[in-house]
Every structure is written in C-alpha cells, then in structure tokens.
Amino acid sequence: MSERISRRAVLAGAAALALTRAAPAAARSRDEGAALTALALAEQQAAYVYRTAELGGHERVLAGQDAERARALAVLLEALGLAIPEPVGDRDGLPEAALAVLDARGAAGLRAAIAYEQTLIDACAAALARLEEPNAIRTVATVMAGHAQHQALLRQEAGIDPLSSAA
Amino acid sequence: MVGTRRGLLLAGAGLVVAGCGAPEEPPPDAELLAPSLAAALALADAYERAGGRIGRELGARERGHAERLRGAGARAGARAPAAGAGAPLEGALRLEQAALRAHVRAIGLVRALPTRTLLAELMADGARHTLVLRDKVGGSSIPSAFPDGRDV
Helix, strand or coil: CHHHHHHHHHHHHHHHHHHHHHHHHHHHHHHHHHHHHHHHHHHHHHHHHHHCCCCCCCHHHHHHHHHHHHHHHHHHHHHHHCCCCCCCCCCCCCCCHHHHHHCCCHHHHHHHHHHHHHHHHHHHHHHHHHCCCCHHHHHHHHHHHHHHHHHHHHHHHHHCCCCCCCC | CHHHHHHHHHHHHHHHHHHHCCCCCCCHHHHHHHHHHHHHHHHHHHHHCCEEEHHHHHHHHHHHHHHHHCCCCCCCCCCCCCCCCCHHHHHHHHHHHHHHHHHHHHHHHHHHHHHHHHHHHHHHHHHHHHHHHHCCCCCCCCCCCCCCCCCC
C-alpha cells in the first residue's frame, strides 16, 4: 500500500514538476516566437523599402540581403511551428523611419536610410534579450551585424565617416 | 493551447533527458570569451603595426573591445588567431573574420545577458571594420547578408 501511495506521489510530483516547468518554458517560447516574427516582418519591410527607394547607390543589393535575412528568420519560425509573415508589397504598415527613406531623395534619402538602419539594429539588440535557442541568438546577432554593415556603407555613400555614429 | 502542449512535451522531454544524464554544459562565460579577447588583442597589435589613420583609429577601437571583454570577465591567454602573410591590412581583415567567428560561437552559449549584448555590439563593430577594410585593400565595399566571419 505504502509503495502504491509512494508511486502515486512520485507521479503526481512529476506531473506538477512538468506543469511548473511547462508554464515558463511555454511563455519563453511564445516570447521567442513573437520576437522572431517581429524581426522577420522588419526584414520583409526593409527588403521592400530598398527595392522601392531611389538612393542612387547600392539599395538593390541591400534589398536582396534583407530578403535573405527574412528567409533565414523564416526557417527559425518554421522550426517553432509559427506562421511566416507575408512579403511586404506596399507602404501599408511601414514604420515611420521606413517611410522617410521612401519619401526622401538624394542626400536626405541617405540620411533617412542611415537612421532607418539604426532602428533595425536597435530592434535586433532588443530581441536578443528575448531569445533562448543558441542558433536563433547567433542568427539575430549576425543580422544585427549585417545592418551595422549596411549603415556603414550608407555612411560611406553619404560622405560620412563609416565608423562614426553620426547620422 | 498549442504553446501549452508544446511546453508540456518539452518539459516531458526534459524529464527524460534528466533521467538519461544532462546534456553537456557549455564552458563558463570567462572561457567562452577568451578567444574573443585574444582576437581583439591580436587585432589591436595588427592595426598598430599597420599605422596610418585607419591603423590608429581601428587599433584604439580594438583596445576598447579588449577592455570591455576583460570587464566581462574574459580569461586571458587563449591562443591568438594568425594574421598570415601579405599586406598589414589584408592580415587585419583575416583577423577581423577570426574575431567574428569567435564572437558568433560565444554569443550562442554565454549565460549573462549583458555579455550577450556586448558580443552582439562587438560583432556589429567588427562587421563595420570588415566593410572599411575591404574597401581599403582594393576589394569591394559590398556588404554581406550574414557577416559571421565565414562570408567572403
């Protein structure tokens, strides 16, 4: 009898342990998924912006690379069983910094793009704190480094020191 | 609901794993950061040897990186990557790539969030440096979609 009680107690204890562990794990997973979804959408938007903007430089290269990053983030979302954001095909829902790139011309367009890249860097930096999975962390950190490189290129094209923090 | 089921499955898997022996723990953060510190110091030396405005500027930035890594507890004495033969800035570019690889490896494993943030910032700075160096050594200044030290 005592053995049966003991087994039931062990099983109940294991179930309780599973539940107490499950809640934070599920919450973490949801937060990680939300962070990755937001970043995938941001990359889709960036791809649209640089496909459409007229900056007189390497914007189509940037568009292609942002689309590649969106695909890499989509792979992570698929692994979590989450929906992948649709490609962006118009201005609806674009953040203000992205619209500024589309609406400006010449030097003002480059300055807007430098500022836009900073918002993408900041979004990656904020997301990193919400991630758990090592490869997701590495992917997002590499995407962030890629935006730092885009920003340096845009600074070069604007005649600004690429290593400075000036916009 | 799906998240809860998934969480339960993960928790169940966790119990099974616990019963079979935990997966191998990554080394302590100090150890994980050691290759990044060695690469930053090698870069600082390489830039100082290269001289000129870019050597001075990037050398000072790499000394700053090394200082921040020490502040995060990085262990000293890891094997430094080799710059290899060729012009000083070409060697520096190879070292920047080695530093990026070290940061990428470490960032997925470090436990402290501020250390994760530090490594991400060093990766961003390293990516900027590689763009400038590629321009200087006569390559192109076309960026990379994933500047992880394995990109060309």
